[in-house]
Amino acid sequence: MARIWPTKLDRDRLRRRFVALLLDWMSWGYVAYGVMYFLNDYWWRIPLERFYTTLTLPPWGWPAAVLGTLAMAVICQVSGYSLGERALKLEIREERPLTKEELLMGRAAGKPFWKTQWGVMAVFLLALTVALGWHIVKIDPEALIHPSPRAREMLSEIFPPDFRHFRVPDPAFELRGLPYSILDLMVLTIFMALLATVLGAAVALPLSFLGARNIMGFSPAGWLVYGIVRGFFNIFRSIETMLWAVVFALWIRWGSPLAGIMALTIHTIAALGKLYSEQVEGIDPGPVEAVVAAGGNRIEVVRYAVLPQVIPSFWAFTLYRWDINVRMSTVIALVGGGGIGDMLFYYKNEGKWALLGAVVITIVAVVWAMDYLSGRLRERIT
C-alpha cells in the first residue's frame, strides 16, 4: 500500500530540514548585518547612531534582505556549505566499504573540520564575529595600558585604604537621618541575604514537590499543576534580581532593605525551586516503591521515601544560594535595594577613594569567607 502521509521518520527528517534551513537563514541574516555594519562605518561613513535607528535601508531593502538571505540559505543547503545540516546531523554520507587507504590513514573519521564545507562557513562566521565584536565593544588596548588622569588620582589615594569608619559611623554618610559604619551596613547586608534565603527556601520547598514530574503523577490535574509551577520557576528565574529590585524599590521606597530582600527572595524561590524539583525528580525510585508497597499514600511517600533522599542536597543548594545572595546583596543598592552598596556608591560618587577601598576590602573579606564556609559545609553535607 502506498503511503500518503509521511512516516514518523520522514516527519522527523522534514522537521530537521526545516530547522536547518532556519538556522542557515539566520546565519546569513547575521552575515548581512555584519556586512552592512562595516559598509556603513567605513564606506558610507554614516554615523552608527543613524545606522541603528533606521538601518539605512531603502524601502525595497527589507524584502530584498529577507529574500536574499533566504536564497543564500537555500543555496547553502543545496551545495553543502550548510551549518544547519551539520548541526542537525543531516549530512548525507556515501554508504560503501572503506578502501584500504582510508582504513589506514583514518579518512573514515572525517577530514579536519576546517577543510569540510561546513567548517569553512563556521570559520567565516567566527572571523566575522571577532571583527564585529572588536569593533562594537570598542576594544582599545591603548586605553588599558594608559589609565586616565582620574584613575591615577584614584590609585594614589586608594592605598592605604582608610578604615576609620569601619566601626565608627561616618557622619557624612546618612541613611534616613542616621549615620552608619561599614560594619553596621555589612551586618545589615548579611542579614538581608539570610532573610531572603530563609524565606525563599521556605516557599520553594513545598512548591518543588508540585514541580516534580514523578510526584505529581500523570493525571491531567497533575500535568496542570506541574506546568504552572515549572512555568513560574522558569519565568521568574530568567528575570534578574536587579530588575526585581527596581520594581520593589519603586513599590516600597528607594534604598529600602526590604526591597532588596523581596527581590532576592523572589529570585531565590524560582532558582531554588527549580534545583529542588530537579533533585526530587532524580531520586532513586526504589524506596518510593517500598513505601507504596507498604500501603503508604502520597504524603507518606514524600515524607518517608523522598525527603530522606533529597534533604542533604537541599541543604547544599540552600547554602550555595545563600552564598550567591550575599554577593548580590552587596551591590543591590545600586538599583535601590539597600545594604552596604549604598555606602559603596556614595563614596564612589564623592570620590573618597580611600574610604571606598575600605568598603571594598570588607566586602571581599565577607564574600570570600562566606564562599569558603559554604563550600566547606557543602562538602561535609554531600
Added chain:
Amino acid sequence: MAEPYLVVEHLTKVYERGHVVALKDVSFEVQKGEFLVIIGLSGSGKSTLLRCINRLIEPTKGRIFIDGVEITKLSPRQMRKFRRKIGMIFQHFNLIKRATVMTNVLTGRLGYNPTWMTLLGIFPRSDRELALKNLERVGLLEKAYVRADELSGGQQQRVGIARALMQEPELLLADEPVSALDPATSHSVMQYIEQMNREDGVTVLASLHFLSLARRYGTRIIALKDGELVFDGAPEEIDDRKFKEIYGEEAEEVEIR
C-alpha cells in the same frame, strides 16, 4: 637454570610516614616466557607491586632488575624509554573514552615517536599499519574508527591489549584485567593474553581475583597477604589449607568457567 628475566629483591613500599605498609620485603624471580599470576585479597598490595615494576609508583626500598638492568636506578628519562618494553593493561581499561579505537591503540607508540609529531596527532604509516594488524588480531578491525566508549567492556579490554601490543613488549603487566568483566568475556580476554605469552614469548605478570582463573592460565602463582609474599609455587601446589591461609578462614573457593 638460565638468567632470570625479572628479579625483585626486598621490595618495600610504605605510605604516610611509614605507618601504612603496602609491600613488605617482597622478593621473587621470573623466567623469560613465564605466565606469573599474583593472587591475594583486595588491598594486599597486588596493584602496588605491579606498578612498582614499571615505576608508576616509586618503591621505598629494594631493587628490581629487568633483563639485567637495574630499573630502580634509572633516571626518569631513562625509565620512560625503558617503559616502552613493558606493556600494561588495567582493570578499568583506562582508554581515552572520547577518542576512536584507532587513536587509543596508536597511543601505544607514543614512546617511539617524536613528541611534536604525536602532539599534532601524526603517527608514521608503519605504526598505523601495525595498529590495524593488532586490531585484527584482537578481532576489532571493524571498530577501528568507533569511539572507545561505544564498545562493550570486553571489547574495551581487547583495545587495551592491542594498545599494549603496539609497544611490542617483552613484559606485560596486567592489573586485574578481567575483574570488571563477566565470566564469559573474561576467558576470551585471558585467552588473548595467553596467546601473547605463548606466541610472542611475552613474559606476563597478571594479578587475578579468582583462583580458578589463576590455575587455568598461570604457569606459576605467587600470593600476597597484607603486603607479604606468602606463597610462591606451581598452581597445583595450592591446596585447601594454603587457600585459607591466603584468603582467610571464611573464604570459600568459587569456580569460574
Added chain:
Amino acid sequence: MLSGYPEAYLKERPRWMSLDAVADFFYFGFRNLRKYLSIVLLDMGAIGILWLLMNYVIIRLSTGRIGYALVPWWVFGLGVVEAAALWESFGRSFGHRVARVELRRTDGGEPTATQRILHWLLWHVSVLPIFPLLFIPSPHERVSGLELRPFTMEGRTPKPWWRTSTGIYVAWLTGVALLAAISVTVSWEDLVRLFTKAGTTAKFWRSFFSPDTSIILKTIRDLIVTVFMAMTATSFAVLVAVPLSFLAARNLMRGVVGRLIYTVIRGMMSIIRSIEPVVWAIFFLVWVRVDLTPFAGVLALFVHSVSDLTKLYAERLESIDPGLIEAIAATGANRLQILRYAVIPQIVNPYISFTLYRWDINIRMATVVGVVGGGGIGQALFFYLTGNLWRQAGTVMLFIIALVWAIDYLSARLRAKLA
C-alpha cells in the same frame, strides 16, 4: 592509654629519644593540637555568634541603631572562653558534634562528676596555653582520666533534639538569627508600604502590554551591544583561564614551587571573584577613557569571568581520572604526551560546557554592568528609570527578559548535547 596514635604506630614506635621520635612527636602533636583547637574555636564561635545576635536584637529594639556591643570586649572574650570550657567539660558541645566525638572515660564509661570538674579546671592549663596539646594524651585528659572518643550510637537510644545541648543551641540560634535579621533590615513603614503601595508599579507593568514601539530599533541595537560584550569578555577570558587552570589544579602542581604557584593563583582568583562585576565596572570606568563605555564593561566582565572560569576549569582538572594518566605513562610517554593524550581528552567537553554557562551568566551580568554606565542595554534601562520614563523602562525590561530567556535556553540545550 596512648590513644590518639594510629595503631600501626603504637606497634612499631621509633626508639626513645631518636630523631625519628622527635619528628613524630611534632607530627602527631600538631595533629592533636589541630583536633582540639578546631573544637574549641568552633565552640567559641558558636557561643560568640549567639551572643552578638542577641545584642543586635536588643540594641535595635531599644535604640533603633545597628550595634553589637552591650559589654566591654574583654568581658565578651572571657565569657565566651569560659562558656566553651564549661560546655566541653559538662556536655557534648557543638564542636564535639561537628567532630563526631564525645568525652568518655578511657575505659569507655560515662565520666563522673569529679572527673568532669577536673577536666574543666585543667582545661585552662592545657587548652588555653595551646602548647601542652602537643602531648598525647594532653595533660587535662591524662589527669582527669577522660578522652575524646569517636561518637557512636551503638547500644544507645537517641535523645530528642530538645533534650540535647546542641539541639537547644541550634534552635535558639535560628530563632535569634531570624529575629535579628528581621529587626535590623525591616522597618515598620516599609512593611506597610509593601502591602499597600503595590499600585505604584502599575504604570510599569502596563508597558509590558503596550511597549513603546519608537525605541525598539534602538533597544535592539543595545541588545546587540550587550550580547557582544558578553561574547568578547567570555572569549578573552577563556584564552587566559585555560592556561591558568593548569597552574591552579592541585593534582598537577606538585612540589614546593608548584604548591606555591597553586596557592597564589587560587587565592588571587578567589579574591577577584569576591568582587562583583558591578564593582569591577566602577573601577574600569574610572580607569579607561569615558567614551569607551562598552569596553569598560567588557573589562569588568572579563576579569570576573577569568577568575570564575579558572576555578571551574581547575576543579574539573582536579577530578580527572588518574587511571588514564597511568595508562599513557605506562607506554613510555613524556609529560607533554600525557597532557595531550590523557588530560586534554577528558577536559575538552566540560570546558566548552563551562564556557557556555559563563557566557550565559555574562549576558545577565552585562545588563547589570550597564546600569553603572558600562554600556549596553543596562545603561539604557538606567537612563529611562532615572528619568521616570516608566513605559520605556518597561519596554526595555521586556527585551532583556526575552534575551536572557533565549540565551538561557540556547546554552542549556547546547550543554545538554555536550554532556
